[in-house]
Each structure stands twice: as C-alpha cells, then as structure tokens.
Amino acid sequence: MTLSISPDDICKQTISTEAKSPVSEAEMQQAVRTLLLGMGEDPDREGLRDTPKRVVKALKFLTSGYHQSLDELLNGAVFHEDANEMVLVRDIDLFSSCEHHILPILGRAHVAYIPDGKVIGLSKVARICEMYARRLQVQERLTAQIAEALQGLLQPQGVAVVVEATHMCMVMRGVQKPGSWTVTSAMKGAFANDARTRQEFMSLIRHAPAFH
Numbered sequence: 001m002t003l004s005i006s007p008d009d010i011c012k013q014t015i016s017t018e019a020k021s022p023v024s025e026a027e028m029q030q031a032v033r034t035l036l037l038g039m040g041e042d043p044d045r046e047g048l049r050d051t052p053k054r055v056v057k058a059l060k061f062l063t064s065g066y067h068q069s070l071d072e073l074l075n076g077a078v079f080h081e082d083a084n085e086m087v088l089v090r091d092i093d094l095f096s097s098c099e100h101h102i103l104p105i106l107g108r109a110h111v112a113y114i115p116d117g118k119v120i121g122l123s124k125v126a127r128i129c130e131m132y133a134r135r136l137q138v139q140e141r142l143t144a145q146i147a148e149a150l151q152g153l154l155q156p157q158g159v160a161v162v163v164e165a166t167h168m169c170m171v172m173r174g175v176q177k178p179g180s181w182t183v184t185s186a187m188k189g190a191f192a193n194d195a196r197t198r199q200e201f202m203s204l205i206r207h208a209p210a211f212h
C-alpha cells in the first residue's frame, strides 16, 4: 500500500492533539491519589506525599510527544541533496508506553531511507522516533508513524523502519515472558518492492555495530 501523507497532514495530525487538556493538574494528581488509596497505600505518608505530583509530571513527560509537531522538531533541517544511496540510522533507543496498560515499551529503532533529492538532518530521524514514542502506543502504529513521517517529509525512493522492543506488560505482569521481544517493520517504496534493497537493509542492521 502506498501511503501519501504530506508534512502538512502530519503536522495537522499532531496539532489537533495539542488541544489544551480538559483536566487540570490538580485533578490528575487527585486521580493518582485515588490509585494509591486503591492499592491500599496511605497517600499522606511521608514517602508518598509528593508522589501524585511526581507521577503526573512523569506521565506528562512520557506523553509529551502529543504536544510536539514535526515542523517544530525539524527546525528546517531538510536539505536538497543529490544523494541517492541508502541512509541508515540504527540503534535508536526508544522508550514508549503501551496504550493498553500504560507500561513501558523499551526498545530500539532502525530507520533507513533512500533519498530522492532531499535529505534530513540525522538527529531529526531520532527526534521523529522520540516524538511518536512519547505517546500511548502500540508498536505497530509507532513503527508505521515513523515511516509515514519520513515518507511525507522527503518523498524518498524508499523508507524502512524496524522496531525491536520488549513490553513490560508482557514481562512484569500478564503472560510474564521476560525474554520476549517483538519486531515490527514498515517498508515503503524500494524497500517494499525490491528484495535486494530490503536484504541490504536487514543485513546492515544485523551486523555488529562499529561503535558501542
């Protein structure tokens, strides 16, 4: 499936989530206090007194990707360039939160594209990953959003995104499988249509990195 999404569309998608929260900071803290009570804790004991404030602050940080826009994050770092070989940024650490349990998803992203007249600042590739990771996610959507963002911004010859992650909701609770990793991918253009291009990408993300 070819997804054509313009940078404007993606920005709009982000800006629409920027609407001011209908819930006040105090109400959020009160909700955490209720959760503590539900756990059988005493929210007024010394160690927990500031916990509602800390939890709300942490959650706001972990979901701060809702309030970022690609436009702002890119800061104009898309450049016209004649390069037409694969660009790969691999081993980008990811910290996200699963939307089912609001528990951490910890992993790495590998992101490649083949330019077609435009390149993007390398750090911006990692920033795009962070923006989508700092939302409530499922891994498949996170992977697709990263790929769609690059596709929309650069209209490259192809985009490939692989995310490898472990879900704390599968590790610490539920099925309790600490060794499990989930691998998701999104392939567009040459990576979807040409097995050799995809193979080159897969082998580049598999070999031991030169730097640790």
Ligand SMILES: Nc1nc2c(ncn2[C@@H]2O[C@H](COP(=O)(O)OP(=O)(O)OP(=O)(O)O)[C@@H](O)[C@H]2O)c(=O)[nH]1
Pocket: 098, 099, 100, 137, 138, 139, 140, 167, 169, 170, 173, 174, 175
């Ligand atoms: N596809 C997908 N599933 C996810 C992701 N994160 C969590 N899940 C799954 O979402 C599902 C939610 O299933 P439910 O049965 O509603 O929730 P649950 O009772 O907590 O399920 P268990 O985890 O099996 O105990 C679980 O199978 C989770 O493993 C994700 O990123 N992608």
Ligand SMILES: [Zn+2]
Pocket: 098, 099, 100, 101, 102, 103, 167, 169, 170
């Ligand atoms: Zn979960």
